[in-house]
Amino acid sequence: MRFVDEFRNADQAHALAAKIAGLCEPGRQYKLMEVCGGHTHTIYKHGLEDYLPESITLVHGPGCPVCVIPMGRVDDAMHLASNPDVIMTSFGDMMRVPGSNGSFFDAKAQGTDIRMVYSPLDSLKIARQNPDKRVVFMAIGFETTAPSTAMTVLRAAAEGLENFSVFCNHVTIVPAIKAILDSPDLRLDGFIGPGHVSTVIGCRPYEFIARDYGKPVVVAGFEPLDILQSIYLLMLQLAEGRAAVQNQYTRVVPWDGNVVALKAIGQTMELRPYFEWRGLGFISHSALRMRADYARFDAELLFDVPGVRVADPKACQCGEVLKGVLKPWECKVFGTACTPETPIGTCMVSPEGACAAYYNFGRLNRQRVKEVSRS
């Protein structure tokens, strides 16, 4: 299939793997973080680690939209949805995220009107069809999805639609990366930069990582060869003792980002002073809320939202997994108490969560598998 198969070519993968192996200094261990959960998913789905030498470890980062939503926000959303006047709309990924009182799926099974949408614009359709109901869109995601929420709000404003609002949980990636860089637990050698976020914000926001922290960043696409090539580019920088921001995903990511999308975000949303991230705690200026001009679309102002902070279950180590301090299987409850069917932590919910990716695709001893594959 065009535009897919050429990015999954095994011959090219073997060639890149050989070049990567050639760049490894003997005795040195490399830790590279893929910031984005989409990359984590690709790495496991295609078995990309089979191509890497043992001295390179991929550390899974915080860029999974569902994973970083704290339990209190899920409870708030459930409270909103329980209002009989409300139709809640949500992306599919959010449906299984556990709050302290079950997930959207559980609430739906009890009769709460929660509908899965593929685009926030579908929420407007539902709002038009149900003029006697108030439709609330559960907005989640990084700068990738924020523009579509913004465009939806702009369209609702243009149409004069009054029964639509947004429960805004959009977060921004750079403060999270900074929090990880400042975390004392972790020593990273470089970053596989987020691809989809960068289509919106461009590559400039990562320049501080190279300049102030001396770590290379390569913004990467989502096909397995994209990631392998990005690892090669990172290893090349490390071998040459350089640290710069490079763009591997040039077919989609403009260096300066998408100005139209950024304007739409800027017009409708503003930074919150602080926001709680699951497992990472409060990070200042790391999330978005509706601007005062668009307050009539802000579900947090239109409805009574409890806004209660709920602590994660003690045994959950999502924070350590999100920061890359722990590998998924090193979490105490991984795969026994916490599984994709009954996730305790968010990393086990989304297909982009590191724990779910490892559990669903990578839960095996690579050495033994190599023997089986040869048979």
Add this chain to the structure above:
Amino acid sequence: MTAGHVHAAGQEHGAGWVADALREHDALVAQAEALPNPRDGRTKGSPQPLAGTVREEQVLERIDRARRSRPRVKEQRINMSHGAGGKATRTLVEAIFLEAFRNPLLEPLEDAAQLHFNGSRLALSTDSYVVSPLFFPGGNIGDLAVNGTVNDLSVAGAVPLYLSAGFILEEGLPVDDLRRIVTAMHDAAAAAGVQVVTGDTKVVEKGKADGCYINTAGVGVVEHHAALGVAQARPGDVVIVSGPIGDHGITIMLARGELDIEADVTSDTAPLNGLVAGLLAAAPGIRAMRDATRGGVATILNEVATDAGVCVVVSEDDIPVRPEVRGASELLGIDPMYVACEGRLVAVVDGAEAGRALAAMHAHPLGARAAIIGHIADDPAGIVLLKTSFGGTRIVDLLVGDPLPRIC
């Protein structure tokens, strides 16, 4: 936490489900520590630090034990994933239905039960149909209801003979629609050589059903002598799929009109009894057949791996998928391995008979694109391994929840 606003944690999963889950976890860890370490003879509580891979291996063993522990439905209410054909469905069937009805005929959980009666062997199967929309490219709920039960009997090695049909109709359903559905059932029955010989009709108030639900049950006679069942698979066998996968599921998803994606796909709904007859004649050493409905091919491969205690190794490049289905799946972030088919079977065949089995399938119009997609190995047991087109290896697990598209 403000009273009245937020309920006690975990109410829906049963009070304190997190605590329950953790207790189970602790029990598993304690159990693991009591066992001697198979690698170095020391116990797992050994203070000496273990190498990363050994620790990982221990975690994998613990997970494996957790997966083999007795299934339990942790939710307090049925949700959509209980009907999606994946892990939740299997847990529901084993923990609720098998627990209540347990008997040796039911226990294999095959597509049809094998009954011994006066020296002859009969197969009995039943299935309900709730597809939405009722009409879709390539068929409607009527031919689906006939073909589904015909196929469940066929893959059990039976020649399907008679069907029953039960209808639950929603007040307001156009009679013309019902006529179209029933005509399709008649035609499908004629094509499969079976007769609908008994039935039932119920009507419920508007809003209490979605147009029309159908249940069919069927009996067939088993003339084949070998014991068929996924538990029979053994190392050296090959895995064959009878044609391109995922056509039906993708057709239905697109026919719902919610996705604004158009593709030239039609449902693969078809009776498999003719194909099966040819296959049984050509490969009498066949171990098992399953039709790949809900949960898709991935679910069947997992059932083989679990029930036979073997490793199923499949190659992504060898799995036939139409470009339209692959394209739609890529866009939606769905793996075609989990998407339902209604006229495709997966067969596990003795390696020595692989060529003959494949040729027999190719000789039938429904098996023209049949392909060997993998083989059975002994280790790691209970696991389905996929060699990806990219050249890596990964697990193919049972589906969790509905196959939901990713958001970004």
